[in-house]
Amino acid sequence: MSLPRSPAGAAAQRRVVPVRELFEQHYLAMVRIAYSVVGDRESAEDVVQDVFATLQKRDRAAGLTEPRHYLTVAVLNRSRSVLRRRRLLRRAGPARVEHEEAADESTIRRVESDRVLAAVRRLPTRQREVVVLRFLEDLAVREIARVLGITPAAASSSLNRAMSTLRQRLGSPDER
16 A cells, blocks of 8 residues: 655656756856856866766656756766866966956855955865855755755854854954
């Protein structure tokens, strides 16, 4: 004997969302996340496009029950890879990797001021990720922990350290 299911719930679980629809729904949010980690719009867009291309190629969307969660984790992982590659390139030789800020950042600028964004970019990677997930994605600490694969206590601690650092770097509004 099976338990009764809600027709809407069962349909939602069975519904396969096409990658194109996921792209249209989540692209800008994923670019904001990637941008906050990698620091330039072009790389952020490349990261997100790579994630969606991989999703399309592997036809992974068919098995996703939580596509936004999957996309967020994939974008964070790919962004970390970009940062690792940059560090390796800087260490490998005298050629400098330069990052130009894209001219069209109106979407990003609406979300954060340049000053705050610069301070967030200077945070260590884990703290930066926690801040992005908390304030751009509006995730609770437990959800942040789940996305990053850490304990809620570790997520909370990283968030507290990040906020303390940002307060020191930015000062209170009265000091500006």
